[in-house]
Amino acid sequence: MSVILSLDNVGVRFNTAGAAQPAPAVDGVSLQVHRGEIFGIVGESGSGKSTLANAVMDLLPANAAVSGSIRINDREVVGLDDEALRSMRGDEVSMIFQDPTASLDPTWPVGDQIAETIRAHYPVTARQAKARAIALMGEVGIADAAARYGDVPHRFSGGQRQRIVIAAALANNPQLLVADEPTTALDVTIQAQVLQLIDKLRRDHGTTVLLITHDLGVVSMICDRVGVMYGGKLLETATTEALFANPAHPYTRALFAANPAGAPRGARLPVIPAEWSVESLREAELLRAAIGAANG
């Protein structure tokens, strides 16, 4: 199985002026993502998921220091110069974020925003870019795409806006899509639809997806494999089926034990139970006890 993304002992530290050296935000993470799979990173808020994703995309702020090795298609990203990075990011990887509103210019027709992204990557005419943008809008499920091309973002629902952001992310035919909580801002029904869209893109184009989420329900829906993060460390990596059937790490077990519905054994759930969010689970006495046990 070919590897598209390989992390070896990745660490990220933020240098904060004056303060004592804080614990690393990401600490000794090693994992390999295979071409064409959807790999989930799950963990509670503050566990280092976004920092890890941003390290892969080289989107960390200047006060972050990255150690270890991050290889995309066998090319080292850590320490890569700006120009090489820009071409790699353009040609090979794309990222989508939690809040679609923040990714779109509110004053500009969505179609033009997608077309602009296309023209940034390919030497096409304005007319060709527009045709491709309409095709992408259709592909992500915007009905009557040609007629909606000229609408500004607020004319769309939250779920439609995230579809448009996904269309823009697909403009460069990325091999790797990094999605950081892409459905967290959406209500559960729309969340399921957007996850199904991501799954469909993977099936149709073979796009590899690194999916960041705090939600075990999201993992159970579309992830092939999953890594569990806690306190910057990757505690456990497994196929989704194996993780749900038999979580190895006490922290992971606590996540499931605190879920009142019980762990679905590799089931692909039609809807995502909201009460599965790790944020709500954090309150559970059981979880705190297990975290204490896990940390020795």
Ligand SMILES: Nc1ncnc2c1ncn2[C@@H]1O[C@H](COP(=O)(O)OP(=O)(O)O)[C@@H](O)[C@H]1O
């Ligand atoms: N720009 C930053 N400067 C300093 N610390 C940061 C910065 N970004 C994130 N952190 C810290 O890194 C840790 C991990 O944060 P983050 O990666 O956002 O977690 P998650 O995405 O899992 O919620 C947290 O302790 C957070 O406070």
Ligand SMILES: [Mg+2]
């Ligand atoms: Mg985050």
